[in-house]
Structure formats: C-alpha cells, structure tokens
Amino acid sequence: MSTPSTDPECLFCRIVAGEIPAEIVHEGERTVAFRDIAPQAPTHVLVVPRAHTPNAPATAEDDAAAFAEIALTARTVARAEGHEDFRIVFNCGAGVGQTVFHTHAHVLAGRPMGWPPG
Template sequence: MTADPDCLFCKIIAGAIPAQIVHDGERTFAFRDIHPQAPLHVLVVPRDHAPNAAATAESDATVFAEIALTARAIAAAEGYDDYRLVFNTGPGAGQTVFHTHAHVLAGGPLPMSAG
C-alpha cells in the first residue's frame, strides 16, 4: 500500500486520526464526513494514495470502480436507493484534501457540490 505521511486521509486509514468508519475493505475505506452536507455524507477513499480521481482512474481503473461499488453498498445499507457521488478534482473544484475521495450524499435536498 502506498501512503503519504502528510496526508490527512492516509492518517485516517492508518488509524492515527479517529473517524467514524463505515467501511474497511481491502482496497477501499469509508468514513463519515465531519461537516456533512446531507443526512448521509460519507467519504469513500482508496487505500492507496493518489492525489485525485483522475490520477486513480488512470493508474487503477478497477479501484476506481470499487469506489463506486462501495458507495452504492453504503447508500443501500443506510436505506437510500438514490444518492449522489461527487469527486472534486483540483483546488478550483473545491478539493481540499489531495487524496482521491468520493463524497456519497443522500437524503433531503442534495447540494450540487461537496466540500
């Protein structure tokens, strides 16, 4: 597994920073967003560090698909058939943590973006 010792999400995956974990898989990991934008707001991340969704899709399309499958499973487990996936890629798009992550949003009115 590749990790960045300065990355917030790598530290969460390693257990160095606490989080409300909802999925702990072989290649993906998911936890609740600390500033939820919807009743369900979970971040799904690959265990291997990559700076953004485009980099992950380019380097490992199968893990990119696993992110989407993990998101679907989490939404279903939380009782949602309809959900939104948001990938912010780059600071101009609102990305603040440079580790690939999908925001899984469901319930109530959903924002068009997630920070």
C-alpha cells in the first residue's frame, strides 16, 4: 500500500477504531458502514474501507478487494433497508465536496433522484 493503514487524525479511521461513536449498520472484512449524520435521503449510509486511503481511486489502486467490498456492502445495506434501487456516490477531492479525506461511498435510497446530480 502506498498510504498508511490508519491516520490518527482521520474522523473515519477513528469511527472504524470505535473511538468515535457512529450508528454502524454493517461490518465486513474490509469495510464498515454507518449512517450519515446529515442524511440527504431516507437511507443515507457511508461505506468506508477499514484501511485509510484518501479517495476512491486510491483505494482501487491500493486494494481492489476493498474497493469491490465497498460496492457489495452498498448493495447489502440498501437491501437491508428495503431498497433494490439505490445510488452510490464517491466524491474525490475538495472541489466536488469531499470533506473527509478517507475513501467513502454514500449509499442513498428511499426517494426519487434526478439526473444529472449536483
């Protein structure tokens, strides 16, 4: 891996470590899923890799299995919430709204969503 496995200053690393409380909805070998604190849809869950990487492309490059598990966890979470249709969003960089620089997928479902987003 080209990035450290954890960052002691990272909010999501601290949630994964159990240092900061979160409403965990699913735990996998390489991922943790928890409810977003400012939901944008009836179902809004973040899926993060346990290892620290700054964004989705970095995770795909460093650990393809973790990147695949993010997508599979998103589907598992959506189905557990009663949704077959859902959206997965990755923000990659401050200019598009990424505020926590630990890879995370937003899983959104439970309401109609327009296209294009944004």
